[in-house]
Every structure is written in C-alpha cells, then in structure tokens.
Amino acid sequence: MKTAMNDSNEVLVDCQNVWKIFGARAPAAVKAVSERGLSKKQVLKDFDCVVGVSDASLQVRRGEIFCIMGLSGSGKSTLIRLLNRLIEPSLGKITVKGREIAKLNAAELRDMRARNIGMVFQSVALLPYRTVLENAAFGLEVRGVARDERNKTARAALEKVGLADWTARYPSELSGGMQQRVGLARALAADPEIILMDEPFSALDPLIRRQLQDEFRQLTKSLGKSAVFITHDLEEAIRIGDRIAIMKDGVIVQVGTAEEIVTKPADDYVSDFVAGISRIHLVKAHSVMRPLAEFKSAQPHCDVDALLRTSPEADIGELIDLTMQSDRDAVAVVENGAVVGVVTTRGLLRGVAGTTAGEPVAA
Numbered sequence: 001m002k003t004a005m006n007d008s009n010e011v012l013v014d015c016q017n018v019w020k021i022f023g024a025r026a027p028a029a030v031k032a033v034s035e036r037g038l039s040k041k042q043v044l045k046d047f048d049c050v051v052g053v054s055d056a057s058l059q060v061r062r063g064e065i066f067c068i069m070g071l072s073g074s075g076k077s078t079l080i081r082l083l084n085r086l087i088e089p090s091l092g093k094i095t096v097k098g099r100e101i102a103k104l105n106a107a108e109l110r111d112m113r114a115r116n117i118g119m120v121f122q123s124v125a126l127l128p129y130r131t132v133l134e135n136a137a138f139g140l141e142v143r144g145v146a147r148d149e150r151n152k153t154a155r156a157a158l159e160k161v162g163l164a165d166w167t168a169r170y171p172s173e174l175s176g177g178m179q180q181r182v183g184l185a186r187a188l189a190a191d192p193e194i195i196l197m198d199e200p201f202s203a204l205d206p207l208i209r210r211q212l213q214d215e216f217r218q219l220t221k222s223l224g225k226s227a228v229f230i231t232h233d234l235e236e237a238i239r240i241g242d243r244i245a246i247m248k249d250g251v252i253v254q255v256g257t258a259e260e261i262v263t264k265p266a267d268d269y270v271s272d273f274v275a276g277i278s279r280i281h282l283v284k285a286h287s288v289m290r291p292l293a294e295f296k297s298a299q300p301h302c303d304v305d306a307l308l309r310t311s312p313e314a315d316i317g318e319l320i321d322l323t324m325q326s327d328r329d330a331v332a333v334v335e336n337g338a339v340v341g342v343v344t345t346r347g348l349l350r351g352v353a354g355t356t357a358g359e360p361v362a363a
C-alpha cells in the first residue's frame with residue numbers, strides 16, 4: 001500500500017524561496033520583488049515581465065516520488081527546469097545533495113546531472129536512426145562510457161521497462177507508450193539518484209497511461225530512486241506521488257500527501273481540484289475516527305472492546321467492509337495494541353462525502 005512514509009528523511013533536493021522572472025527588465029523586477037514584494041500581476045504591469053515561479057520552497061526526500069501539479073502556465077516546467085539548472089533562478093537557493101547548484105562549474109554541473117538528477121521530457125526525442133538499444137544507451141554514450149558497458153547497462157534498463165525484445169528495433173516501429181518506456185530506460189540506464197519527469201505520460205491514452213503510472217511507481221520504489229514528476233492531472237499525481245505540490249500562478253499553494261490535500265485543501269482552488277476525486281482509497285481511519293475519549297463521553301454504554309478492530313491506515317473501502325461484517329455501527333481503531341479512536345457509520349459517510357475531519361459528529 002502507498003504510504004506517506006519514506007525510506008529516509010534525507011533531503012536530496014532543497015529549493016528555498018525560489019523565483020524565476022522572465023523578461024528584458026527581469027533584474028529590475030527582481031529588485032522590486034525582493035524590496036517591495038510585488039505580486040505577479042504588478043510585475044507584469046510595472047515591468048512587462050512574467051513571473052514563472054514565485055517564492056517556491058520544497059524539499060524532495062530520498063526514496064520519495066514528489067509530484068508537482070497545476071494547470072497550464074502555473075509554473076511546473078519552469079520549476080522542474082530550475083532543479084537541475086537548465087535555467088537559473090532569479091532569486092532563491094537550490095541545493096542538490098547539499099550542494100548549491102548555482103555554484104557548480106560546467107563540468108560539475110554535467111556530472112551532477114548524470115549522477116544525481118536525470119530528466120525525462122514529455123516528448124522523449126528519440127533519435128530516429130538509432131535502435132532502441134542505442135537510444136537507451138545514449139546518455140551513457142554522451143558521458144563517454146565504452147560501447148560494451150553502455151549496451152549492457154542499457155539492455156538491463158530496457159528489460160526493467162519490458163522492452164527486452166525490442167532492442168534492435170527503431171523508434172518508428174514503437175507505439176507512443178513504448179517510446180516513453182525507452183525514454184524512461186534511458187534515464188534509468190544513466191542511473192541518477194533523482195529522476196525528473198516533465199509530463200512524460202500526458203500524450204498517451206488513458207489505459208496505457210494508468211499502466212505506465214503503476215509501472216513507474218513500482219520501478220522507482222524497487223530501485224530506491226527519488227523522482228520529481230510533473231502533471232496537470234490530480235488523479236495521476238495521487239496515483240504516483242508520495243507527496244504533491246499544487247501550483248497556481250507560479251506559487252506553490254499546498255504541499256502534502258494525497259490524503260492531506262483531499263481532506264484539508266488549502267484554498268478554494270485546491271478544493272475545486274479535489275472535488276471530483278474518489279475518497280474511498282485515500283481517506284484513512286485516522287482522518288475520520290472520533291478520538292476514544294470523545295467517543296466514550298458521547299456513547300458511555302458502548303463496549304469499545306467488543307468492536308471489530310482496524311489500523312489507523314485502513315482506508316474507507318476497508319472500513320466499509322468491516323462495518324458490513326459487524327452487527328455494530330462502529331469500528332475500533334487500534335494503534336500499538338491500544339484503541340485510539342472509533343469510526344462510526346456517520347464518520348464514514350462524512351469521509352466519503354468529504355466533510356472536514358474533526359467536526360463534531362452525532363454518533
């Protein structure tokens with residue numbers, strides 16, 4: 001099951017108060033922003049400059065899949081390009097594995113991109129006159145890895161993405177989904193610790209897309225990689241991400257797990273996004289339970305020890321199944337052997353309907 005827990009809390013990418021302002025008068029706009037805190041709208045009006053990213057801070061931890069989600073033009077691509085210094089920030093600081101990337105020289109930057117932070121774009125840009133194997137090995141070739149070694153590594157990466165039988169084919173013989181897999185294999189062959197993905201699956205049809213989402217998540221986890229994954233589709237972010245940052249007009253408006261975002265949207269913008277999302281597998285017992293003391297004072301005659309039991313991480317689907325198996329209207333939530341709360345039928349309905357957790361519930 002997907003959890004918010006990570007293999008470690010080590011921060012691999014740390015982005016602090018980063019701005020990116022585009023335009024001929026960007027330096028003056030940056031000065032005005034840092035001195036007077038101008039808004040995106042004011043910057044456009046006063047300086048004719050576009051704020052791509054506005055005061056963004058985020059941390060990507062080891063082993064984590066971090067999704068950046070937002071509508072077109074919200075700044076996702078600009079932000080991800082800042083993370084491996086394809087573009088330079090106007091203000092703010094970005095470190096990768098503790099090193100400030102703005103301070104790296106050209107050779108150090110190349111090395112960092114190869115070892116630490118590789119990228120897969122929406123259009124993979126496969127080389128048409130090269131085989132699948134040569135395409136997957138391309139990153140290694142650029143790094144000067146000898147042919148035998150790079151082919152061996154690329155072959156292993158193609159195997160991981162299910163293309164072992166296609167190594168001698170050319171990109172034009174592959175479907176869009178398979179071409180994306182080659183792009184992923186190319187990134188995996190280079191073996192970076194962090195993979196940056198800019199809407200890699202958005203051109204694919206829904207079935208293939210869901211399949212690749214699941215495969216990508218499994219593969220990333222089994223290889224112990226970290227990833228930053230851009231999407232404009234909240235369902236994709238929820239399916240793939242351990243945590244999600246939601247962007248609007250260059251600003252990160254909320255960062256959290258899917259459950260946090262769905263149960264506690266930071267503002268109306270996020271609420272609108274989460275309105276259509278099914279909560280059955282997202283909302284967990286800990287969000288809809290009534291704390292034990294509160295439940296006991298409301299229902300002093302209920303024998304809590306006689307209720308069916310579950311963990312705080314049980315989702316609403318599981319809670320519904322348990323409630324149906326029982327002749328009681330409630331399920332006890334147990335942590336470390338002790339009952340910590342009770343989920344009532346009403347709490348369950350509230351979870352499905354999306355009412356904020358923590359409201360008083362008539363049990």
Ligand SMILES: Nc1ncnc2c1ncn2[C@@H]1O[C@H](COP(=O)(O)OP(=O)(O)OP(=O)(O)O)[C@@H](O)[C@H]1O
Pocket residue numbers: 022023050051052053070071072073074075076077078079232
């Ligand atoms: N090179 C550039 N010059 C000027 N403005 C730019 C440049 N790149 C991006 N922008 C502006 O920055 C803002 C954010 O764009 P960005 O491409 O990061 O958004 P996005 O969320 O990735 O959108 P999409 O989902 O459509 O790719 C937009 O207003 C865009 O016009």
